[in-house]
Amino acid sequence: MLLEVRGLRKVYQGKERQVEAIRDLTFGVDAGDLVCLVGPSGCGKTTLLKCVAGLLNPTSGDVLLDGRRVSGPPPGMAVVFQEYGRSLFPWMSVRDNVELPLRQKKLPRARRRSMVDDALSSVGLGDTHDAYPWQLSGGMQQRVAIARAVAYQPNVLLMDEPFAAVDAQTRADLEDLIRDLWHKLGVTILFVTHDIDEAVYLGQRVIVLSSSPTVVREDVDIDLPDARDQLHTRAGNRFTELRTHIYAQIQAAKRESTPGSTDAARDTHLAKQVLQ
Amino acid sequence: MRIVLRIVLAVALPAVLFTVWWLATAGSTNFYLPPLREILRIFPDVWTGERLRTDVLPSLLRLAGGYTLAVVAGIALGVLVGGNRTVRAVLEPVLEFFRAIPPPVLVPVIMLFAGIGDTMKVVVIAAGCVWPILLNTVEGVRAVDSVLADTCRSYRITGPARLRHLVLRGASPQIAAGMRQALSIGIILMVISEMFAASNGLGFAIVQFQRGFAIPDMWSGILLLGLIGLVLSLLFRLVESRALAWYHGLRRVQRGS
Ligand SMILES: Nc1ncnc2c1ncn2[C@@H]1O[C@H](COP(=O)(O)OP(=O)(O)OP(=O)(O)O)[C@@H](O)[C@H]1O
Ligand SMILES: [Mg+2]
Numbered sequence: 001m002l003l004e005v006r007g008l009r010k011v012y013q014g015k016e017r018q019v020e021a022i023r024d025l026t027f028g029v030d031a032g033d034l035v036c037l038v039g040p041s042g043c044g045k046t047t048l049l050k051c052v053a054g055l056l057n058p059t060s061g062d063v064l065l066d067g068r069r070v071s072g073p074p075p076g077m078a079v080v081f082q083e084y085g086r087s088l089f090p091w092m093s094v095r096d097n098v099e100l101p102l103r104q105k106k107l108p109r110a111r112r113r114s115m116v117d118d119a120l121s122s123v124g125l126g127d128t129h130d131a132y133p134w135q136l137s138g139g140m141q142q143r144v145a146i147a148r149a150v151a152y153q154p155n156v157l158l159m160d161e162p163f164a165a166v167d168a169q170t171r172a173d174l175e176d177l178i179r180d181l182w183h184k185l186g187v188t189i190l191f192v193t194h195d196i197d198e199a200v201y202l203g204q205r206v207i208v209l210s211s212s213p214t215v216v217r218e219d220v221d222i223d224l225p226d227a228r229d230q231l232h233t234r235a236g237n238r239f240t241e242l243r244t245h246i247y248a249q250i251q252a253a254k255r256e257s258t259p260g261s262t263d264a265a266r267d268t269h270l271a272k273q274v275l276q
Numbered sequence: 277m278r279i280v281l282r283i284v285l286a287v288a289l290p291a292v293l294f295t296v297w298w299l300a301t302a303g304s305t306n307f308y309l310p311p312l313r314e315i316l317r318i319f320p321d322v323w324t325g326e327r328l329r330t331d332v333l334p335s336l337l338r339l340a341g342g343y344t345l346a347v348v349a350g351i352a353l354g355v356l357v358g359g360n361r362t363v364r365a366v367l368e369p370v371l372e373f374f375r376a377i378p379p380p381v382l383v384p385v386i387m388l389f390a391g392i393g394d395t396m397k398v399v400v401i402a403a404g405c406v407w408p409i410l411l412n413t414v415e416g417v418r419a420v421d422s423v424l425a426d427t428c429r430s431y432r433i434t435g436p437a438r439l440r441h442l443v444l445r446g447a448s449p450q451i452a453a454g455m456r457q458a459l460s461i462g463i464i465l466m467v468i469s470e471m472f473a474a475s476n477g478l479g480f481a482i483v484q485f486q487r488g489f490a491i492p493d494m495w496s497g498i499l500l501l502g503l504i505g506l507v508l509s510l511l512f513r514l515v516e517s518r519a520l521a522w523y524h525g526l527r528r529v530q531r532g533s
Contacts (some may be wrong), residue, residue, distance in 0.1 A: 055426050072429075079430045086423035090523040091445045100441060101431035134526045152431065 002031035002188055003052065003156065007061035007110040023213035025061070034182050034189045035076070036199035037257050038246065039209030040254050045153075045192045052190065053079045067148050067157070077156035079161045084142040088133035095258055097225075098148045105152075118152035120144075122177060124170070139166035144201040146174065150181060160192045167272075172230045175202055179228065196250065200224075200242045201233060208246055209251045218249050310492045319496045325480065332500075335478040338394060339466045342401025345460055350406045351451060354413025355443060364414070375411060379461060380402030380468050392473035401471040405458035412454030416447025449523045452516050459512055463505050477502075 005027050008067060012019040021044040029035050037242050039045055048129045052063050054073040063070040065077075078101075079237045081087040094274040095116055123143040133141050142165050149157055159178075175198060182189055193199050199206045203222050210217040224238060233239055297513065298312045357364050357371075382403050390396040420443060427433075428442050444451075470479030478501060485494035517524065 050426075053430050054427060060444075073432055075432060077430065079427075081427065083423045087427045089424065089441065089445070090449075090526050099317050104431060104433050104437060105352045130527060132522055134522075232420055262372065 001028040003029040004064040006019050008058050009060045011059045020213050024215050032186050034204050036203035037192045037208045038199045040211040043209050043211045044214040046160055049160050053158055060231040076155040078149035078152045078157050080145050080149050080275040084145045085148045087145055090134055094144050098151050101152045115151045123147045143256040157187050196243050196246050208249045217253055286313045315495045318492050322493050322496050330476050331481045332345050334476050335466055338397045339462055341398040343405055345402040345464045346405035351413050352408030353415055354410045357418025358414040375407040379465055383469050383472050389513040401462050401465045404465045408457035409454040412450045416450030420446040
């Protein structure tokens with residue numbers, strides 16, 4: 001197993017406020033897997049990804065990569081952040097943004113240039129090299145961030161709702177791009193999304209998180225054929241079954257956190273309010 | 277067309293003020309308020325000859341030296357303080373205290389240590405200019421976007437590369453604001469330090485004129501100081517608008533125009 005999350009718990013310690021973002025998460029990802037994470041908004045998906053990326057220290061539990069405990073950002077890992085607009089350097093051109101991590105890898109200049117060009121054209125941004133990121137639309141910025149991660153050629157790629165700001169057509173193209181890259185590069189991908197269809201279409205596995213206090217609610221194997229395409233895969237029976245199943249799980253997860261649904265749920269909710 | 281309009285707008289008020297000054301003093305017989313015409317007439321004679329080399333140039337060199345020193349020290353210290361919470365907690369009250377001291381009182385103090393030569397003047401200018409640069413750099417470094425910082429960490433951009441590509445660039449708008457404040461402080465201190473103890477320089481020359489009752493010459497010195505300040509601040513604006521083109525563009529986009 002390449003990536004292991006064991007008994008992960010994360011509590012944000014504010015001044016008066018304590019937020020238990022993640023209660024207890026345990027799962028593993030094999031090398032070369034493409035795993036999607038879905039869960040209600042605010043359930044701690046970003047927090048989980050940051051712990052995996054070594055950007056946050058868990059309150060308890062471990063993240064293991066290749067059997068070693070992650071205590072800081074490990075080499076060969078790229079993250080596409082949810083706040084794409086803030087993750088691009090506004091003082092650098094699109095080209096320099098994509099190139100900067102490659103410079104750290106000490107690659108020769110010509111090689112870097114061609115990697116940047118390839119990555120940008122693979123996300124459909126062949127002619128924006130010299131623009132500043134803030135001159136681009138939200139969707140284009142998001143694609144620059146993806147291109148930067150792709151150009152880096154990571155072993156592990158973490159993506160936090162990377163397609164939230166792009167239109168449906170681009171989104172479909174990018175989904176296919178991700179699966180393509182995954183096939184070609186053999187990279188391990190952990191992909192956070194709030195879009196259930198997307199999770200089923202992309203993933204080999206979908207991990208459904210409960211709402212806060214967060215645990216793994218279900219780990220669904222996506223037994224669709226490996227060759228997927230937007231038209232036929234999404235129209236298939238099995239696809240519909242899977243997405244209906246996951247949809248029901250998430251609805252149930254949300255219901256459990258709404259006050260009044262069950263006594264137990266109300267109690268935890270009240271407890272949370274008291275804590276806050 | 278727009279650029280013409282902007283130039284007209286920028287020049288309009290100074291032109292009016294000059295005209296008023298000109299007219300109000302045109303027939304002046306007051307010894308202390310000579311006609312502007314008289315001041316302008318002697319201006320080239322006073323400042324273009326020997327004095328350019330013996331007074332204007334030394335003043336400007338001292339300013340350049342002190343200012344450069346302040347910029348280097350202010351940014352270096354600011355990065356250090358801004359990047360480290362413990363250092364900040366310890367130093368911040370002290371820094372605020374020093375910043376609150378009016379810079380001109382530094383002159384007599386620094387004279388005690390550095391004598392009355394050029395060193396003293398450069399040190400005075402540097403000691404006064406460093407505070408706005410330092411404090412603004414600290415603020416700028418602290419305000420570096422957390423997502424960008426995480427991006428750097430996860431791509432393992434550390435050390436000098438991080439300093440260059442993230443910290444300094446991210447703080448550069450604030451640093452520039454500090455440098456602009458420091459520039460006007462620097463000019464003030466340049467003059468004041470030369471008034472206290474000097475054998476040349478702009479401040480020295482103006483005081484000499486005043487003591488020798490060369491009143492039009494004195495006024496012309498003040499005019500020159502104003503001009504120097506204006507030119508320097510225009511130069512600063514020019515460099516800044518180039519270096520921070522990304523920032524002004526970003527701000528325009530964020531304001532949604
Ligand atoms: N830095 C922080 N300090 C305190 N609380 C935080 C912090 N970051 C997140 N939280 C809290 O932790 C919980 C989980 O947040 P997180 O951003 O991980 O959720 P998410 O699943 O990514 O949500 P979304 O789907 O909306 O992006 C939320 O209740 C949030 O308020
Ligand atoms: Mg999130």
